[in-house]
Amino acid sequence: MNFTVTVQDSHRSEIQDVAERLRARGLEVDRVLEAVGMITGSAPEDRQAELEAVDGVSSVDGEVRFLLPPPDSDIQ
Amino acid sequence: MIESESSGSRSRGQEPETTGRFIVVFADAEQDAPGFLRSAGMASVADSREFGSRAATPDQTEGADATVFSRLGVAVVSADPQQARALRSSSDEGTIISVSPELIHHVLTESPGEPSTLFQDTDELTWGLQAVAADTSPWSGAGIRVAVLDTGFDSSHPDFAGRQITTESFVPGETSQDGHGHGTHCIGTSCGPRSPEEGPAYGVAFEAEIFAGKVLGDSGSGSDSGIIAGIDWAMANECAVISMSLGADIAQVHPPYTAVGQRALDQGSLIIAAAGNNADRRQNDFGFVGAPANSPFILAVGALDQQLEMAFFSARTLPVRGGQVDVAGPGFQVYSSWLMPDRYRSISGTSMATPHAAGIAALWAQATGYRGRELWSLLAQESQRLLLPSVDVGSGLVLAPQD
Numbered sequence: 508m509n510f511t512v513t514v515q516d517s518h519r520s521e522i523q524d525v526a527e528r529l530r531a532r533g534l535e536v537d538r539v540l541e542a543v544g545m546i547t548g549s550a551p552e553d554r555q556a557e558l559e560a561v562d563g564v565s566s567v568d569g570e571v572r573f574l575l576p577p578p579d580s581d582i583q
Numbered sequence: 584m585i586e587s588e589s590s591g592s593r594s595r596g597q598e599p600e601t602t603g604r605f606i607v608v609f610a611d612a613e614q615d616a617p618g619f620l621r622s623a624g625m626a627s628v629a630d631s632r633e634f635g636s637r638a639a640t641p642d643q644t645e646g647a648d649a650t651v652f653s654r655l656g657v658a659v660v661s662a663d664p665q666q667a668r669a670l671r672s673s674s675d676e677g678t679i680i681s682v683s684p685e686l687i688h689h690v691l692t693e694s695p696g697e698p699s700t701l702f703q704d705t706d707e708l709t710w711g712l713q714a715v716a717a718d719t720s721p722w723s724g725a726g727i728r729v730a731v732l733d734t735g736f737d738s739s740h741p742d743f744a745g746r747q748i749t750t751e752s753f754v755p756g757e758t759s760q761d762g763h764g765h766g767t768h769c770i771g772t773s774c775g776p777r778s779p780e781e782g783p784a785y786g787v788a789f790e791a792e793i794f795a796g797k798v799l800g801d802s803g804s805g806s807d808s809g810i811i812a813g814i815d816w817a818m819a820n821e822c823a824v825i826s827m828s829l830g831a832d833i834a835q836v837h838p839p840y841t842a843v844g845q846r847a848l849d850q851g852s853l854i855i856a857a858a859g860n861n862a863d864r865r866q867n868d869f870g871f872v873g874a875p876a877n878s879p880f881i882l883a884v885g886a887l888d889q890q891l892e893m894a895f896f897s898a899r900t901l902p903v904r905g906g907q908v909d910v911a912g913p914g915f916q917v918y919s920s921w922l923m924p925d926r927y928r929s930i931s932g933t934s935m936a937t938p939h940a941a942g943i944a945a946l947w948a949q950a951t952g953y954r955g956r957e958l959w960s961l962l963a964q965e966s967q968r969l970l971l972p973s974v975d976v977g978s979g980l981v982l983a984p985q986d
Contacts, residue, residue, distance in 0.1 A: 513839055515595070540811060543815040544820055566842075573831050578803075582860055
């Protein structure tokens with residue numbers, strides 16, 4: 508399952524360390540986003556609580572998907 | 584009531600009633616306004632400072648030629664025409680900003696009548712550019728970076744030849760080339776040209792620097808990972824405006840976008856997102872603002888039609904913190920760029936209202952230098968109030984800065 512990790516404001520300067528700790532708890536890190544202070548990646552669904560307990564993590568949320576109507580639709 | 588002159592021909596004020604007195608605005612509240620007025624021939628000058636914290640009531644200022652409100656740097660003056668002319672001429676010397684007739688104000692007893700409105704595309708301008716008064720604005724978005732996070736951009740489109748465009752794809756396995764059309768349409772509305780080779784002008788911030796981030800694939804689908812990566816990219820590139828014509832019909836705030844929106848504002852980037860198309864007002868279904876527009880720190884845009892009525896699909900405020908529609912923009916039958924060889928298409932949606940608001944935000948950013956929360960505040964403050972529910976249009980139709 509894909510997760511979006513919000514890094515605590517207090518830990519944004521050491522976001523790479525937070526990413527390392529998340530990897531150690533089983534998150535396959537996709538992107539470490541320094542400007543916005545977020546980390547995206549994937550892990551088994553039952554790991555969410557464990558990832559949320561990592562030092563420097565504010566929240567771990569399951570990914571939402573977005574879908575536009577097809578190109579020929581009048582309303583987009 | 585007194586109506587101020589607004590852009591276009593929508594507001595027709597009557598001749599204002601005046602008292603015969605004048606309101607003088609001084610350039611600097613610190614200067615000696617009473618002394619200045621006495622030297623200009625006012626024998627009796629009342630100074631609000633003499634009343635301390637008490638109000639300067641008519642009883643106390645009666646008989647004075649002038650009453651000075653020192654904290655405001657404003658005076659009410661009984662001047663004859665010659666004195667008024669003398670005061671006006673001193674405005675050339677920088678002491679006085681303005682000398683205006685004092686207006687008579689009345690209690691508002693009824694709603695202002697609004698003349699019926701009907702915008703339409705002309706050979707020169709789309710109806711949307713007219714409605715947001717972009718055509719009469721002296722601002723172009725020059726020097727402002729606008730990120731449009733969508734399906735990418737058709738880099739072969741001739742209307743954008745010579746423009747500064749940075750593209751990036753956040754969709755695995757796809758280039759930034761738009762394979763859908765939606766992204767190219769949104770970029771056209773927010774940042775497209777004013778003098779295309781053919782057809783009407785359709786772009787609001789026509790000299791803004793474009794950052795086209797592909798976060799939705801050619802199929803139109805995407806996810807948080809790519810969208811947030813796109814926002815991160817736009818922030819790292821100091822885009823003052825981030826336009827996101829995308830949404831998911833979920834009736835809760837999605838927590839990542841709360842942090843993302845707040846951090847973007849902190850760093851001077853304003854995220855503007857589509858309220859959503861999940862209403863069908865023809866069936867009394869008003870829908871709700873979905874994610875990410877329902878984040879408290881993301882500006883949500885509803886869609887108006889050519890009569891400045893709600894587009895039937897435009898979502899209503901979700902009754903949670905952040906779930907409100909903040910402003911509205913033209914979002915019905917909007918003409919803009921499309922994939923070549925089609926080149927142009929007219930489509931409807933809050934997706935089309937959003938880039939109107941984003942382009943207008945870029946104009947304000949250029950005109951004022953404001954970023955982040957101040958830019959948000961300005962967009963709301965300067966929008967045109969409409970006789971429509973605030974849950975549908977927020978503070979109203981976004982308007983371009985004028986002179």
